Amino acid sequence: MQTDPQGSASFSAESYFATQPAPASLDNDRQRVRAFVRRQSEQGNKVVLVTSGGTTVPLERNMVRFLDNFSAGTRGATSAEYFLKAGYAVIFMHRQFSLQPFSRHYSHSTNPFLDFLEIEHKPAPNESLSTTPEITVTPEKREDLLSVLTAYKKVHRDGTMLTLSFVTVNDYLWLLRGVSEELSEMGRDAMYYLAAAVSDFFLPRQKMSEHKIQSGKGSLHIEMDQVPKILKPMVDEWTREGFIVSFKLETDPQLLLPKCRQALERYGHQVVIGNDLNRRKFEVVFVSRIAPKKDPAHPAATNIDDDTFTESWLRLSEKDTHTREIEEDIVNELVRRHRTWMNNGR
Amino acid sequence: MQTDPQGSASFSAESYFATQPAPASLDNDRQRVRAFVRRQSEQGNKVVLVTSGGTTVPLERNMVRFLDNFSAGTRGATSAEYFLKAGYAVIFMHRQFSLQPFSRHYSHSTNPFLDFLEIEHKPAPNESLSTTPEITVTPEKREDLLSVLTAYKKVHRDGTMLTLSFVTVNDYLWLLRGVSEELSEMGRDAMYYLAAAVSDFFLPRQKMSEHKIQSGKGSLHIEMDQVPKILKPMVDEWTREGFIVSFKLETDPQLLLPKCRQALERYGHQVVIGNDLNRRKFEVVFVSRIAPKKDPAHPAATNIDDDTFTESWLRLSEKDTHTREIEEDIVNELVRRHRTWMNNGR
Known part of the structure; x- marks a missing residue:
């Protein structure tokens, strides 16, 4: 860690990982990636890591406020679908609640699936007067849904997609390093498609406020440090090929x-x-x-x-x-x- | 506008609305609210305004980065359903892409609807050998979905919910004032359920950077002003009853x-x-x-x-x-x- 002329700390990737805490789910996520990579290698599949969505920078340890980067995750979720179509296995590492492959077509805001489901009252099989309500798909939506659903079911059946999630920029950095190291086993057969919108700045754990920052004390001053440039160690150390x-x-x-x-x-x-x-x-x-x-x-x-x-x-x-x-x-x-x-x- | 001892501007609600620009959709939203309130009044319905989700504070005019408040919108979306059930008409004013009534049960992350749709190959009606694929609901998910879908269809049929959306804290403040003024027509018959997580701080338009803030120039310094306390004018002026x-x-x-x-x-x-x-x-x-x-x-x-x-x-x-x-x-x-x-x- 060095101090720049303005007096703020500047982190190398090395000092970053030495001073910032790893997320609790990291070991488990790495194990899942390891098993996934092994299975895809055995089946002769190429693997692409797709990162997607924005990262947050919490201002408080009990997170209420955070800095965020604009990204709904459209680029990543859409690209993941086309990689799957092209025969790649996909590790989809996305910001929690950002768009995901397949379900992205049915955003709750712009194309809610409840709008194209219908309740049909059909006579019960015993021909009594009672009816059993049935849920059906609006005819004009049927073809599109069938096509998305068919692709979705195939990916699940084939086990060609592994989904991981992150929220903060710290989660992201640790997870990216972990996944890259696991995936480096595949050498040149692995692609890394880094579509996530990652914050350039962060607030070191050591500088975070424990509780919600109180208003009523004038304006808010935030000073953030630069996130280390992790593409450099990624290319040189984590996954050389x-x-x-x-x-x-x-x-x-x-x-x-x-x-x-x-x-x-x-x-x-x-x-x-x-x-x-x-x-x-x-x-x-x-x-x-x-x-x-x-x-x-x-x-x-x-x-x-x-x-x-x-x-x-x-x-x-x-x-x-x-x-x-x-x-x-x-x-x-x-x-x-x-x-x-x-x-x-x- | 006053300057506090630290030298930053402190906005009254009045100076806020006099200096910050109204969102482009405001007039149209107000008209929709006016028509909705008139119809509900005619039908003798009470109306509740439910605000939901967090607000953003953009750091740039071409927004890439923003400060956000933690809120998925669960409290607001869930409460809106119970207000509808209790016979209220609901103006659901929510952060874009936050949870919404009814669809909230089927989060793409935790309960994706594609998981409980199935493709069934049924014989075609002409009894030829070809089959037409049909989309059906997994039996164990049917009852819950039917109940949510029935309530959702009823609300749409009755026209008892109006959905409005905001993104930034500025959108929120203007919209809240506009909706409150329209809804004040109902006097004591209107309730205001302010569940949105609204930022206490904002960056006045006049201080925003035009383009994405560049990294590589050391640490990031942000200084934000306090959002005016709008509950005061809301109670005293916008909607007294x-x-x-x-x-x-x-x-x-x-x-x-x-x-x-x-x-x-x-x-x-x-x-x-x-x-x-x-x-x-x-x-x-x-x-x-x-x-x-x-x-x-x-x-x-x-x-x-x-x-x-x-x-x-x-x-x-x-x-x-x-x-x-x-x-x-x-x-x-x-x-x-x-x-x-x-x-x-x-």
Whole structure:
């Protein structure tokens, strides 16, 4: 732990894990991941870790107030469905109560399932006058529900999805490290799709107030420390061979590409997917690094700039936004790149 | 607007509404409330406003980060069901994506409805070899679902629930004022059940950052202003005759009763329901004020202490916590008190 010029503590990943407490469920979660990874390996399945939803930063130990990051979990939940469709097994690590694959189609706010269930009074089988009420599905909703339900049942039958949950940024960091270490067993066959919106700041346990912060004493002052940049140890230590995809969300279009490139430079992983808050449903950009093609005979002759990036934009046409989801294209592109990554390792 | 000794702005309700922008949906929401109140009045229904869920305090105008208050919306959603059952019409004003009456029983995380739907392949009616898949409800889940669905359909058929939503504390404050003013038309026939967990602090629009706050520049400093205490103008101006119930949630048991009494003293409304964060599912306390019985012939002889409070505790036994919900008892008690309140006004 170091103190920056402003006097606040700056945590390395190492000092973070040495000083902040692990969540109580961590050991159990790791065991579940271990068993899942073993089973999928035996069946020859590739595995993708999908992280999804925002993280909270509690301001009190008895949590009443917290800082949060905007994320309903749409990107993660939708992508998980397409990964499953593409034959991947999925570890779905999501913020508690954020959207989940399959049930996401039936948000209680926008498409409540109670609205398309009906009560039908059918005559009882013994032809008496009494009727037994039956619950049926509204005909016009039947086809869509049948398709979602069929995919859902298949995933449960095949055991190809493991669901884990987190709430705070501390839960998230510990769980990500644990899952990555377990999943690193699969080497290049594992993909990491880090779609969760993780807080950049946190309040160390040691600085938290025990009880609800009382109002009535003027304004509220909060000072938070930076969350350590965990992509670096993830690439260097936790899972050296994994195919790692991170996300950058910005609201200022000028910053999007520079921030994506900066992340690749700093952490050395495979892909950054950039998206603008207001355009994310129909436009993303894949940023990756062109590895210098070293000529083994003339190592000194390599003059391709090590910091050359490729950027490919993926856009849905306006017509398509109403009938298709951009996550289908994102996943297809990543599956293709992951295949190349695996072949390069052989 | 005044500046406190620490130099931060302190807003009165008046200066708040004069300086912070109204949400775009406000006029439309008010019109919906007006029509709803008129229809319920014609039908002789009492109306309760139930507020539910937490409010957010955005740190950026293009919201990525926000301060939030812990609340899934269980208290509000559950109570709304019991108010409907007791014959009240309900204006359910909730934080977007928080729990809602009826669908709350089928949380996607803990009781996903896809789990109790089944696909049955029944022979087609023409007795050919093809089958048409049908969606049916798992037998052991049928009775519960039928009961929830029946109540849900009845409310929709009768038009006795109006749902409104908010996200930020600013949305909430404007909407609460608007709904209260519309509902004040009903005088003593209206109840206000303020179960939402409202932030005590906010960031004035004028102080917000336009874009996502960038990390990488050391720690994060936030300074927030106090949200004006709106119960005071609510009681004095927005709805003078309404039966107003507010909630106090604390984590320190020592503070619970003093804070409840303080709220009644300051705002002069009817009931404060106090609850401890960890005991709220099975224990609450009703705090109200004993009005001094003034003798009109001898006004000076009134010597009952104006600040005498009654406290009645409501507790579920351990056995009951598994089969009953404390909101049923809370609502029954309030319906009884509201009846007295209405009679006293006649």
